[in-house]
Amino acid sequence: MGLTAALAKEDASAVTRALVVRAQNGDAAAFSTLIAAHYELIHRAAWKWSGNASDAEDVAQDVCVKLGRAIAGFDGRSAFSSWVYRITINAVRDMQRQSMRQARHVDAYAEVAPADHPAEQEEAATSAQLWTAVRRLPEKQRDAVLLVYAEELSHAAAAEIMGIAEATVSFHVHQARKTLRELL
């Protein structure tokens, strides 16, 4: 059972690698399959990081566009999904900074700026408070915590995504725990 599961995973990643190579060579169908297969991951991560359904959809679209533009430059050093995570997390951060800045520029945007949507979905989750607190953590800590716990990735995978050493991921998680104790 475990063996077949591992094989399936291996197959899947081999397929992904092949699709990436084909997309890099200009195969639009391959790219289409690739982003369709990763859209769930992108959207899910975007939602977990932003806590807002419509932001998540916007970010997911941004990420698709970025992937389209940047896939040629993907060097295959990390797993494709790690790369997608990285782009998604960066996109969320960009989006959040942008909306922060827009909030400061009280101009035409002010009226329609997405101020602070009540995070609708997480109300249903058991620990809305916890989520809010985690999302307010410093970015590195937040990313580490969400990758390791919400996305259930290994420290090694999280390190690959964050571009830092594995030990540093553990450090950030540790820091997050301390910070959170104050926040909650």
Added chain:
Amino acid sequence: MSNEFPNDPFEQLRDAQAPAPHADARQQALAAGMAAFAAQQNKSSAPTQGSGWGQRLTAIITSWKGKTIMDLRIPIGTAAIALLVLPLGYQLYTSTSMTPADLAEQPPAVIVQPPAELAATEGQVTVPETVRKSVAPIAGRDQSIAAPEPAPLQTMRVMTPAATAESDALAMPAPQSSMVALPSQPSGDTFAGFDEQRLKSVVDEPVSTFSIDVDTASYSYVRRMLEDGYVPEPDAVRIEELLNYFSYDYRAAESAAAPFRPSLAVYPTPWNARTQLLQIGIKGYEPAGGADKASNLVFLIDSSGSMDEPDKLPLLKRAFALLVDQLSANDTVSIVVYAGSAGVVLEPTVATQKAKILGALDQLSAGGSTAGAAGIALAYRLAEQSRVEGGTNRVILATDGDFNVGIDDPDALEDFIKSKRDGGVTLSVLGFGRGNLDDATMQALAQTGNGNASYISSFREAQKVLVEEIGGTLDMIAKDVKIQVEFNPAVVSEYRLVGYETRALNREDFNNDAVDAGDIGAGHTVTAIYEITPAGSGAGLIDPLRYGQTTVAPEAGGEIAFLKMRYKLPDSDVSQLIEQPVTADVVYGDIAEVGVDQKFAAAVAAFGQKLKGSDYGSAMGWDAIEALARSGMGSDESGYRAEFIQLVRTASLLKPDGARSAPESDGDGKVPQPLL
């Protein structure tokens, strides 16, 4: 959860489920991605020096740093901007320098920047105009990857940066409305619609014919919905199944040769002072304990992913463990699953090997999609393989509503079941869970397969169906039982059968042995209630015909109606007839005089009518129904009647008396109109 951390608080994070993205948002995103990809392809295939530069630059950086793209761009990209496009770079730099320190690693900014900028400066202008235009305003924000977009994308992206807010505003209502609508539409279960039995004039249609029904699924379902705080939809309430859920103490038949005897009573209608109820009750013959009929049971179990809920597969396992305990050495059990692939989990095994059977059950786990597989064919093959002559050969299908058992076409499936039924293998259906239940199919299959359909909502219900009523479930004592009642127009002017809408037969079907009807198991009780209007009482709703023949009082003086029942013994294809007149002997003047069973049945009928918003009898208050049910409680050893009284109370809260003939959603919260 806040201050002490008994466990790791972060463990809770994994429980959150992201909401499903909107299909259109997904489409749009994928389309945008494809457009970007196409644009990128065009750009890189265009013979411009700019892109050549860009690619080389990226390559150098990555190989030099030995790291992935995203991390490196920071120093190099910033340097490139600073050096190559000083004015623009300066502007960009000043605006971004306001942001906190960790902004330094905002890599996407630069990733595509260099090529575009380079292209512009080198004069090999591929997209210079757009770049200038977009860089200037966009420099203010740091969504920098958007900055150097080529023309085609620019139009696409108009949506995103500027209209982020608007798209938010647009996207907002959708999740909201679905969130709100959810609680009032709790079930994805489907029910076949049917029209209520109409009032009929005895002069026009003196004969009423229907097939008996021993199913009880509707009551379990209704109970579950009410207990969860919802008013079930009207089509989910089948009054005959409510009536037949309870067992009544009718006269038992003496022998298996004449397997049942009707019990009749006529008493005043609790919800209408001017009419009377004619109650027909039959009880199936119960063989003495010694006669243990051999049975050959094949469980056909749905193990699709949707079954992986506490009230589905785990409950089913416990329920079957109960059933297996009831079986003996001359019984065999086999298990077939249908899910991703059909498979035999347990070859026919003697029921005394309980450990082996229960072990096989324990190994079942839900997973995979309910894909078309030869599940049902396999189950029937096993049933035929270990067939017992003179015993019960039955396939028991347990599902939460996925009937993809290998035959997609419902008609073909019914034909298949029918042909197997004629070969002696019957089919029962056990429904589990909520949300996916396909009640109509369940009923249809069980009816076709000469079995029964039950809805197992809880362990208690499993106990009722599989232990207390095991005889009825497995041991059929008569099949194709039809009832025909002819009313005497001299005594009765109008009549209405309560319930049995889905079981109505044509008058000529009664004597046609080829027409299928319901089956009755050992000890089963079946109850039917007619509401009759005495002739000349003036309570009739149908005006007499002006030119109709004046009713000639028939010679059968005193007879109210004449009851005929047809049934076939289990291994016979020729029907037997039981006849009995309904005479004045069984008429009670006051409902207080009738037995507890009659009172209780009348209360159940009133409850069903009121719950489904029937045109008849809805005026009776919940209090009156409760009082009537209470007076009909009897000894109630198993507690089902007491439970019913609780249910009446729940219903009275959910659908208060004032809300008569209100739409079904009433009482469990209005469905708000979507905001858009």
